[in-house]
Amino acid sequence: MEVAGQNPSIKSARDLGVVACTRCLQVWPAGTPSCARCGSTIVARDEKSLQRVWALWLVGLMCYVPANMYPMLQTRTLLSVQEDTIVGGAVELMHHGAFGIALIILIASVVIPLGKFIAIAFLAISVKRPSMVSNHHRQLMYEVVEYIGRWSMIDIFVVAIMSSLVQLNTLAAVNPGRASLFFALSVIFTMLSAQAFDSRMIWDAQRAERNIDR
């Protein structure tokens, strides 16, 4: 599989018998157990990375289910108590004609987390199995996932801000629902899951192909 700008003559660090510290990027000879600068463990490939990815991914997914089932926001006014789930709230906003906001909520709370799950799962699978998507695209996907992951917390921020601002005693009050906790956990675990992924494995697949080609 040929990617633009890929040069077979490029040597990887492994080929040269060195390994870089993943935290402080100091290069050490292969076999060095730990970075003498920052103290972190130095491995050429994290063999257990995928296990951690899957484990954390699973927890994130488990948390995502109740996050959508339970109400995210509890709005208590003088006369009534309203509890809305994420999707229910967005649908309600659409009923009120606020399509923009509804869209933002849907994207931030549904599309992005779901996309992250899919992307991480895809990346984890593609490391083991040959994929149609090029290594560069997968690297890009990984970087996007890692970057965008933190923005999913925007929902939690909205709930937190609303809850702290709207506390008018008996007249009206906004309290976070149970879903907010699960949603936050879900976001945290997906972020951890994404971080646990060792992106170098993407390229190992390329090297393996090249060796087969030879």
Added chain:
Amino acid sequence: MNDTPTPVTIEPARKLFLSNASFVWIIPLLALIIALGVAWQSYNSRGPLITIEFENGAGIKTRETELRFRDVAVGVVEDVKFASGLSGVVAHVRLDKDVAPYVDVGASFWVVQPELSARGVSGLETVLSGVYIEGTWDGDIGPSQSSFKGLKDTPLYRYGKEGLEITLRTTAGGSLTDDSPITYRGIEVGRLGKAQISQQGSFAVAEAIIYHPHSRLISPTTRFWDTSGFTFSVGPSGAEINFSSIATLVGGGVTFETFVSGGSAVSDGYSFEVFQDEASARDSVFNASEAEPLQMRVVFDENISGLSVDAPVELNGLQIGRVEGLSGVIDADAFGDQRVRLSALINIQPARLGLQDDVSPEAALEFLSRQIEDGLRARLASASLLSGGLKIELVEVEDAPQYVVQTGEGIIPIIPSTNNEISDVTATVAGVVSRINNLPIEDLLNSAIQFLNSADALISDQDLRETPQVVKALLGDFREIVASEDVQDIPVKLNASLGRFETLLAQLEEEAFATQLVAAVNAAATAANGVNASVEGVPALIAQLEAVAEKAENLPLEDLTKQLTTLTASADAILGTEAAKQLPADLGSALNEINATLQELREGGAVTNINATLDSTRKAADAVAVSTQDLPALVERVRVVLNQANETIAGYNRGEALSRDAQSALRDISKAAEAMTSLARMLERNPSSLIRGR
């Protein structure tokens, strides 16, 4: 690829897999365990789902409407659906697990809504929070049930507000108000439930509850009555409006009283009647319990207006029933003509007849049948003189035609009627008024005016005015007699004789003839007293005559005046006669004689002559008596004259209006004459009394 030594691969793959497993897997495992744990816990703590069917939704909301027990939420509505056939609304309620066992077959549910009534506001909290479902059940676990039928209203009996459950039913004409309070001395001790019409439609029935511990106030002799509304009455003490409270005025209410003490306790389900007022409730205590009424019919020949439904039916003045219905009847076969007759359907209350053993319509009919054979008949009578209302009276009629009461299935027995006794008040009053109208009031006034005119003329007559002066002259003459020397001399002379007596007695004492002497002295003393009394009587006579004169003074009649004038003239003449003037002189001489005798006695001094002396004393007294015998004659003459005057006046005055005064005057005169007569008689009978005073 590096060449790896083969022995290295001896390690088992399984071990490798486990050692390769990252500790990170603990996290999803933990999460899974926690999730499962939470799920199991929530499933475990979840109570059963029950369904409650209501008539309508009434504001029940999914996941919001709570089920409350004693105002504590014990469940929540999870779903609201229609019942099959759209016959109602079914609320699916998720119960709390800890109360679920208690929600058994005895549970009941109703929707609490804000309610505004005359007695106040209830369920106000639901205005803001929305309705909730209230449930009640007892504290015992019974057979479970998951499908319930909701009540329309708040039920009377609830767990925690227990009481005696009774039924109240109205008497004839009474009414019940739904959900009204039962008060006792102004305190709410119970509550009336939903009132319903009985199956026959003849009365209303309502369930009621008397809360503990007030239920001990209820006994079989307790009577309930309606306090709703107000009564207005006009009586001797003025107009009166009575109502127990504003709440009962608007919302109705029932109260009760146990008039007879010592009743046993009442168990649940006992039925009471609600009377219209306290008076009828009180009355009912002393009547036997009301039994099924006996229906009878009375046909009256005359169709008289005034008899109405509910009019009383009385036997010997005691109400035994009432008129149930009225109609006209034409029965050519039974009565022989085509006239419309008044047919009254009456209800007779067997209990009121005072039957001893069997209080039933049959017994009452039997009793009445016997009475009817003996002549009991129905008739119309006036119930009220003012309103002209009629009642039916059952009376014994002498020699009534034989009648046998027809009885049998489906036949309403007939009480034969007799002549009605209706006092027509209006006619009587009209008669009285017309008689008053016919009185000759104008004639009466005219003659009164004429009479007053002539009286005026008479009083202003000169002769009449002179009458008093003439009478005065007459009295002056009288006084002259009394004041005459002779009369006044009597006491002096008596005194002198007594002085001599005393000296004589002094002598007699010495000679020890005391006893006889004492008698003699006593006789003499009483003689003196008698004279005194007779003298005292004269002024009284004058007073009487004065009274006569006064009466005569008032006499307004011309002729009377003349007669009186002549009368006084003759009286004057009588008094001027020798006999009258001589009376004192005779008395005086008699005393002189006594005096002389006593003188003699004293002079003689002979003790042997005492008896003779006393005899002559007696004789002297006799002499006095003789002289007084003239007095009756004088009195008689005065009496004759007065009688004459009396007759004259009586003759003149008879039939005249003013005669009363004259007659009374004459009566006084005649009394005076009678007094004189009696004096004369007394003297006649016992002349010596003038001296002896006896």
